[in-house]
Amino acid sequence: MSKKHPQMDASHSDKRQRIEAEIADGLDEELELEMDDARLAKLVAAAGLDHPAQLRLEHFMRRQGADKFATYAELYAQTAPGELVQGPIRDPRLRAWWAMARAESFAPAEPSAVTERRATA
Numbered sequence: 001m002s003k004k005h006p007q008m009d010a011s012h013s014d015k016r017q018r019i020e021a022e023i024a025d026g027l028d029e030e031l032e033l034e035m036d037d038a039r040l041a042k043l044v045a046a047a048g049l050d051h052p053a054q055l056r057l058e059h060f061m062r063r064q065g066a067d068k069f070a071t072y073a074e075l076y077a078q079t080a081p082g083e084l085v086q087g088p089i090r091d092p093r094l095r096a097w098w099a100m101a102r103a104e105s106f107a108p109a110e111p112s113a114v115t116e117r118r119a120t121a
Contacts, residue, residue, distance in 0.1 A: 044052050047059055057073035064070050077094035089095040100108040 040052060044050070044055065047055070049055065057076060057078070058071050060072045061069045062072065062075060077091040077097075079089070079091070079094065083089055084098060089098055102109050
């Protein structure tokens with residue numbers, strides 16, 4: 001008959017506690033995801049839609065002050081496929097930002113370079 005080593009018992013107990021904690025955490029995360037799915041389903045149904053893929057920027061609002069709101073469509077520039085490359089860029093904000101973009105750097109172009117680029121475009 002062999003005797004158990006007390007240090008091994010403590011180590012085994014620690015591992016078991018960590019495993020049980022990980023399992024409990026994983027189950028908690030699964031429950032949170034299910035709750036998020038249920039909330040999303042309610043949001044989609046409340047908007048009169050059948051699937052989350054039908055949600056558009058127009059469905060979401062952002063407060064712009066105490067009594068002013070704007071849709072995400074109003075706040076964020078939208079482009080048609082190929083619009084940046086083929087042009088023309090319809091949104092004036094995006095047109096200005098695109099004029100400052102440079103392939104060689106993430107830093108915006110200097111205003112004089114933007115003016116020159118607009119003149120040659």
